[in-house]
Amino acid sequence: xxxxxxxxxxxxxxxxxxxxxxxxxxxxxxxxxxxxxxxxxxxxxxxxxxxxxxxxxxxxxxxxxxxxxxxxxxxxxxxxxxxxxxxxxxxxxxxxxxxxxxxxxxxxxxxxxxxxxxxxxxxxxxxxxxxxxxxxxxxxxxxxxxxxxxxxxxxxxxxxxxxxxxxxxxxxxxxxxxxxxxxxxxxxxxxxxxxxxxxxxxxxxxxxxxxxxxxxxxxxxxxxxx
Numbered sequence: 650x651x652x653x654x655x656x657x658x659x660x661x662x663x664x665x666x667x668x669x670x671x672x673x674x675x676x677x678x679x680x681x682x683x684x685x686x687x688x689x690x691x692x693x694x695x696x697x698x699x700x701x702x703x704x705x706x707x708x709x710x711x712x713x714x715x716x717x718x719x720x721x722x723x724x725x726x727x728x729x730x731x732x733x734x735x736x737x738x739x740x741x742x743x744x745x746x747x748x749x750x751x752x753x754x755x756x757x758x759x760x761x762x763x764x765x766x767x768x769x770x771x772x773x774x775x776x777x778x779x780x781x782x783x784x785x786x787x788x789x790x791x792x793x794x795x796x797x798x799x800x801x802x803x804x805x806x807x808x809x810x811x812x813x814x815x816x817x818x819x820x821x822x823x824x825x826x827x828x829x830x831x832x833x834x835x836x837x838x839x840x841x842x843x844x845x846x847x848x849x850x851x852x853x854x855x856x857x858x859x860x861x862x863x864x865x866x867x868x869x870x871x872x873x874x875x
Contacts, residue, residue, distance in 0.1 A: 664703045665717070666692050669760065672714045676765040676832075680711065680773050711770075718756070718763040725752040726800060742857055745804050746850045750827055754846055757835050768832035771825065808857060812869070815861060823853045 670692040674683045685700045685707055696702075704710040726748050733744050740748070756763050801820060808816045830849060834841050841849075 663694065663699070667694070667700060667703060667710065668713045668717045671710050672718075672766050673762045675711070675714070676762040676769050680770050685710075714763070714766060722752045722756065725755060740803060742804065742807050743850060743854050745800055745807070746823070746853050748800050749823065750846055750850055753827060753831055754841055757831060757840060762835070764828055765832040765835050768828045771828065804857070811861065815865070819857055822856060826853070
């Protein structure tokens with residue numbers, strides 16, 4: 650069942666249909682590879698001005714994808730963190746990684762293409778701008794939302810032993826790597842098992858907690874001296 654049946658009036662159904670079709674096409678072909686006419690036709694709309702009526706332009710439609718999906722992802726992040734805090738005083742690095750990974754994994758489904766959408770468009774300049782508009786900008790980009798911003802703040806606090814630039818680099822790898830791995834599963838029609846997700850969390854935990862090598866410290870020192 651799609652997200653629009655039986656829940657909205659006809660105008661809202663049309664708007665959501667356009668958003669979900671745009672998400673799917675952007676995920677498959679990229680932002681520049683899709684026209685508004687492509688989206689309109691795939692959504693079964695014959696009115697050539699329908700996208701402009703609801704969203705203004707293509708970028709407005711891109712922003713609407715974020716507005717459509719991010720609230721549910723953030724709500725799940727908040728709920729998962731709250732559930733964990735019922736049994737412990739503070740969240741560990743591993744806990745916080747589950748707060749990142751699990752909500753993204755739970756979006757995977759036939760009618761939800763948000764993760765492959767993020768993966769396909771993450772380097773596009775319009776994508777970054779829409780993320781900035783959708784919520785407070787965070788260093789990792791993929792956490793530019795209320796729930797994501799709080800997760801990163803907590804992670805940076807527990808990674809206080811790392812220099813800021815290295816912590817930021819590692820966190821970017823966590824977010825981009827998570828999205829890439831889950832998008833690959835989605836494209837293959839697979840749903841990652843709990844064991845596969847746990848292995849992913851294992852890898853990110855090892856990455857975040859790894860000591861800074863002497864080689865990296867030397868290279869950082871040489872770079873700052875230039």
